[in-house]
Amino acid sequence: MEMTQPWHELTACEWIERVQVTSAYDGICACLERIRAYNPQLNAFSVVLADSAVQRARELDRLAPHERGPLHGLPFAVKEEIDVAGCVTTFGTNAYTTPRTSHSEIVSRLEKAGAIVIGKTRMPECGAWPFTISKSGGVTRNPYDMTRTPGGSSGGSAAAVASGMVPIGLGGDGGGSIRIPSAHCGLVGLKPSRGLVSTAPYPHLWLNLGVAGVLARTARDSALVYDVICATDFSSKLEPHTSLRIGWTVDTVSPLARPHQDHVSTVQQVAHFLAESGHQVEHIHPRFPDPTIAFLILFLRSIYEEVSTCEYPHHLEKRTRQLAAVGARLPKSMVSWALKRSDVLAEQVAPLWQKYDVVITPTTASRPDRADRIAFLGPVRSQIASIPSVVYTLLWNVTGQPAVSIPWGNDSHGLPLAVQAIGMQEAPLLSLAHQLSAIHE
Template sequence: MSNSERLSFASVTDLAAWIAGAEVTSREVTEHFIARIEALNPRLNAFKRILSAEARAEADARDALQASGAQLGPLHGVPIAIKDENDVEGTPTTYGGAASTVIASRDSEVVRRLRQAGAVIIGKTLMPEFGIWPYTETEANGITRNPWDVTRSPAGSSGGTAAAVAAGMVPAGIGGDGGGSIRLPSAACGLFGLKPQRGRVSAAPNAALWRSLGTIGPLTRTVADAALIYDVIAGTTPTDAYHATPWDAPLLDALTTNPGSLRILVASDNPNGGPAADAETLAALEATAQTLAALGHIVSHGTLPKASTALPFLFQVAGGVLDEAKRVDHPERLEGRTKAMVRVATITKPWAAWAERAGAAASTTINTVFEEYDLVLTPTATTPAVRAGQLSGVGFVRASLKATPAASFTSIWNLCGNPAAALPSGRSADGLPLSVQIIGRAGGEATIMAVSAQLERVRPWAEFRPTL
């Protein structure tokens, strides 16, 4: 392996250790990733904005701090990308479109915590406008492409982050998940992506991300990198609408903790009545179930409790989009699809409180599964990555008809608020990543991470990389 490839696909934990051990400087690492972004972004269109000058200055400051003998943070000197729905001081938060041009006067809480831990903010990644669609495509910024096959989509809405991490343009990046937007891009791009418990990560300066649905978190190549970053960014502020009970121990500890023999339900049926997963996805699901059984877990096959989720989810999505649309300074520049969603949100606004109550009632019903089981295993998506260009020439109705089934295995857990992770489960005959989803009970991220780490040890996936 060349030194360039070694750096490009190094884990966050390795890079932090190499920098702390003076094997390489933060400036050298940052220069490497800036060059890689500049080389690959014209093909992949993953980054909206490369913060080259700012990242170099920040890396130099990290190196100077290290030279002074000061204590280093856990992410010291490591470049991190930020999905463009999070404020980064000095840059506009565009939400993926052209309607917002206001320069952020300060960092969001998540970005502030990353910097406090020593991270270097290297750029902002693309997303569909307001994260509405599970495809990273916009009229303003074009189509983001999957590094495993540039004719395919990296999914969405954190598709820019996923493409960047999978291509080795950055070691990790921040995404957001309101209906599968961390897990679906992770699935499409062969990454690990945990949607944490509702209220686990601050949405400040905003009160929430898509009402009760959304949360913020990293997309990474390894379980350990996700745990490390969550240990840095977890926790809320008084302005947040939701607050999860803090973990008893760092999430990193879970990776070396034996979870014991867990009761795991394998549920291959689509919980929203959507399309069935394809044969390769189901075969990968069953192979993962067999691996879990071999690890000593008690694996059973069955279905999830039924509850009405479609309308509560749709109304909350519409309300969340309306919240974000109010922040833009050029509403006339919104995409036609987005304007249609805003109209839906305006019409359904009187039912917003009902939607949250109905979502909570559905969550209570669905969560009865955890009276009998510790974890649930499902497909993440129904197929491997789909063709890019899903939104080309498509209006609101047709886009919605595509998006709803695409997120049918993931969106239910946003309504419920439970933690859920997507992790690689092999590759299709075409060489595309396959993925399974592990769901835990409320506050159960540590259990998910412990089992994910077990699977990663016996079936390592980070060594498989796209060829660009």
């Protein structure tokens, strides 16, 4: 790492190294300058905590070297559904107005490790869509092409990291909401396994569907942050495994979406590269079970439970109120069935992991759509427009297994390409992400 390299080009690991020889204050000032320059166009941040970030950086600079944490001076962005003390947790709407008095556990752990909250990032209302757009927050745009969506629902965090406004972003994934924006924005986005990362103070995110997690520019950055937020040691396990058993497929769980040819070609290229690298690679047709019904029941019930706590429900978008109304009418027996169905689906895919360590698929079926694609659509048409984004991701939220979106260069228009890797453990997935993403860094 050269000292002349601009701050916004640094990975999180490089940022921490730079701070050791300069200052946390210098890094935060560079971060805030970048936000001032780019956020007006991208609309990634809803709140920028400039004063508190500067104050925190000055406090960190007074620490002796032995007192510094592993993330000393690292700025990070926080998705609107995660609590930051003093900020309203809006869930992407203006129906909430009371600031939180304490951090979510994930934010507290990062701060204790020396990281600095820089602000809150945009999301669609209640995280319902793979597009980051809302009546209250407007349209968030993709740094690679501002006419395109960064994906959702963690699109604000993705746009913030991909544009260099911040090196790390926190997100949540209930149906692909970390992986989809990571794919659209050229990032490494790991959805951890269910229960690995604390959701406190909330008992869950979208019942058993959602997890909190990290959007990062590299697998090493992702591993570093996960080591802190869930007390793991992924960073020491990034070196490539000598020979993983890998199956690859472009088959979808639904006939309603087919993969874009660029995604088919990308998966094929990745499979060829992995075979050339010494892995055991096989083209497979696994006949994944369709999780749609179980997912929709849990999704609709979760939207209802989320909006039932809001202070000003009349501020919600009409389509959100309509989704919540359906969720309210679902009998408890149906919700219980969907939760049990999750276990059944996990059992149905279990034989796959006896034969393969990792399965590679596209992350999404579609390329990044127009940023305002669902601006004037109702709930049904918004759902239909969302299918190509989520057709490869939903199953792994329902079964609870870890999955990661890994960047693989750009298409002919300069938009990022990616693949999804699924397995039973995070460490091999991050190791594979490290091996693949290093090719294009």
